[in-house]
Amino acid sequence: xxxxxxxxxxEDRLARFYFTMNKxxxxxxxxxxxxxxxxxxxxxxxxxGMLLIRKNGQIFYFVRxxxxxAKDECPLPYVYNMKSFRNAVEAxxxxxxxxxxxxxxxxxGIMERLKKYFIFDKVSPLDMVVLSLRxxxxxxxxxxxxxxxxxxxxxxENIVPSLLEEGITEAEFVGKLYHKMxxxxxxxxSRFSMFQTEMVVGQVGFGESSxxxxxxxxxxxxxxxxxxxPFVGSRERKLKKGDLVFVDIGFGMNGYHSDKTQVFFFGAxxxxxxxxxxxxxxxxxxxxxxxxxxxxxxxKIYDTVMSDxxxxxxxxxxxxxxxxVKFLGHGIGLHIDELPVIAEGFDTPLEENIxxxxxxxxxIAGVGMVGVEDTYVVTPDGGRCITGGGRDIIVV
Numbered sequence: 001x002x003x004x005x006x007x008x009x010x011e012d013r014l015a016r017f018y019f020t021m022n023k024x025x026x027x028x029x030x031x032x033x034x035x036x037x038x039x040x041x042x043x044x045x046x047x048x049g050m051l052l053i054r055k056n057g058q059i060f061y062f063v064r065x066x067x068x069x070a071k072d073e074c075p076l077p078y079v080y081n082m083k084s085f086r087n088a089v090e091a092x093x094x095x096x097x098x099x100x101x102x103x104x105x106x107x108x109g110i111m112e113r114l115k116k117y118f119i120f121d122k123v124s125p126l127d128m129v130v131l132s133l134r135x136x137x138x139x140x141x142x143x144x145x146x147x148x149x150x151x152x153x154x155x156x157e158n159i160v161p162s163l164l165e166e167g168i169t170e171a172e173f174v175g176k177l178y179h180k181m182x183x184x185x186x187x188x189x190s191r192f193s194m195f196q197t198e199m200v201v202g203q204v205g206f207g208e209s210s211x212x213x214x215x216x217x218x219x220x221x222x223x224x225x226x227x228x229x230p231f232v233g234s235r236e237r238k239l240k241k242g243d244l245v246f247v248d249i250g251f252g253m254n255g256y257h258s259d260k261t262q263v264f265f266f267g268a269x270x271x272x273x274x275x276x277x278x279x280x281x282x283x284x285x286x287x288x289x290x291x292x293x294x295x296x297x298x299x300k301i302y303d304t305v306m307s308d309x310x311x312x313x314x315x316x317x318x319x320x321x322x323x324x325v326k327f328l329g330h331g332i333g334l335h336i337d338e339l340p341v342i343a344e345g346f347d348t349p350l351e352e353n354i355x356x357x358x359x360x361x362x363x364i365a366g367v368g369m370v371g372v373e374d375t376y377v378v379t380p381d382g383g384r385c386i387t388g389g390g391r392d393i394i395v396v
Contacts, residue, residue: 004073004075005044005075006075007075010074011076013041013042013138016133017053020132020133021055021129022055024129025098027098028100029054029096029097030098030099031052031053031054031101031126032050032051032052032114033053033126033130034050034051034102034110035102036048037193038102039051040334041130041133043061043078043079044073044075045069045074047064047066047067048065049063049064049070049082050082050085052088058092060080060088061074061079062080062081062091063080063081064082064083067082085116086117088117089117094119095118096118097120098120098121099120099123100123100124100126100129101123101124101125102130103123103125103126103127104127128339131338132348134333135331135338136352136354137377142355144253144254145257145355146386148252148253149251149258149260150386151184151185151253152258152387153260153387153388154184155180155251156247156249157262157388157391159180160247160262163176163180164266166240166267167239169238170205170206170209170235170237170239171234173204173233173239174201177201177249185253186251186252187254189252190249190250190257190336191334192337193335193337194337197216198231199231199336200231201250202248202249203218203220203231203249204222204232204233204245204246204248205221205233205237206238206244206246207237207244207367208366208368209221209222209246210244210246210363211363211365211368211369213323215230216231217325218325219319219359219361219369219371220361220369221320223237240266241266241267241268242267242268243266243368244265244266244274244367244368244369244393245265246263247261247262248260256333256334257332258386259332259359259373260373261359262391262394263278263369263371263372263393263394264394265393265395265396266396267396268395270367271367273364274364274367274370274393275393277362277364277370279392281361281370281371281390282372282391285358285359285374286390288305288328288329288358288383289385290382290383291382291383292356292378293350293378293379293380294350294351294352295349295350297347297349297350298343298348299345301328301342302342302343302346306328316362316365318360318362326343328342328343329341329356329358330342330356330357331357332375333355340354340356342356342358350378352378352379353377354377355376355386356375356376356378357373357374357375357376358376359372359373360372361373372391374390
């Protein structure tokens with residue numbers, strides 16, 4: 001039977017939350033959390049509910065559904081049944097004082113309903129506090145991320161080649177891929193914090209499909225199923241000899257993700273230009289990884305690496321045509337897209353045990369997207385890779 005998040009782990013997270021809030025916002029009174037992933041981070045369960053953390057030490061996890069499951073999964077004595085906000089008022093009163101909310105998550109509708117029951121002296125954003133706490137992984141979290149990384153590497157290097165056959169569509173390939181992922185312990189969903197972002201496994205594209213424009217904020221592309229479902233894979237695009245195969249997918253176990261990309265070439269050896277460009281991306285990844293040390297500033301890493309690239313190489317780097325993204329890597333954990341980001345504007349120094357996916361990639365017209373992505377842990381000796389590291393294009 002599945003064992004939930006240990007009680008001590010949750011207590012440590014709450015203690016870190018109190019320490020950080022008291023340090024950064026000493027005048028705070030109440031933190032209100034609606035995001036289900038953040039609720040899971042602090043309570044070990046993911047329900048339709050509202051978590052209230054008060055400066056005076058009181059903690060209330062009000063749950064609409066499922067109260068029974070929350071009681072079963074959360075080892076802390078803070079779970080209360082809630083049919084409406086009236087039940088919360090009965091427990092904590094109407095005044096919440098100086099309140100911090102997830103302003104990236106709480107909608108105007110939720111806010112208006114809260115105001116019918118509670119009084120706020122001031123409302124401030126909570127998002128960065130929680131995200132900064134989640135960025136630094138505990139030994140418990142690292143164990144699950146490393147398990148994910150190990151299975152992720154095995155999947156892409158050993159299983160994917162056996163799934164590629166002439167005539168298979170992108171959609172059929174993703175279906176077979178998903179089945180194998182579940183067999184390896186995948187938790188079934190690639191979870192993103194980006195607003196209204198949906199993914200089953202990630203981005204998969206044969207040839208030019210991997211360059212096709214999408215709304216997803218990443219270097220790669222994909223035709224997807226249709227305009228209403230612009231991901232998974234095309235039912236029409238079939239694999240043929242000489243195709244590049246771009247597989248950029250997340251993996252995850254027990255809520256925690258790793259991220260990795262592997263490029264394949266089907267039925268033929270890739271042209272030398274493709275090989276050279278791909279290897280250049282591996283070299284860039286290696287260089288960034290060497291800089292992932294405590295105290296390093298993500299924005300400076302980005303500037304250092306980008307300033308050393310040739311101007312001609314920057315063409316179609318990190319996205320094809322005008323669709324280039326402005327980062328080289330991103331944090332990963334309960335979400336695939338977490339803090340920090342290796343990009344301009346991210347000036348908070350790295351800490352040990354932050355986990356970052358590095359993904360230098362470059363589009364090649366008429367061929368597809370080449371490059372790599374792997375997941376690294378920040379250590380005093382530089383980034384330690386937990387997904388195997390970038391490797392050459394695999395010829396199938």
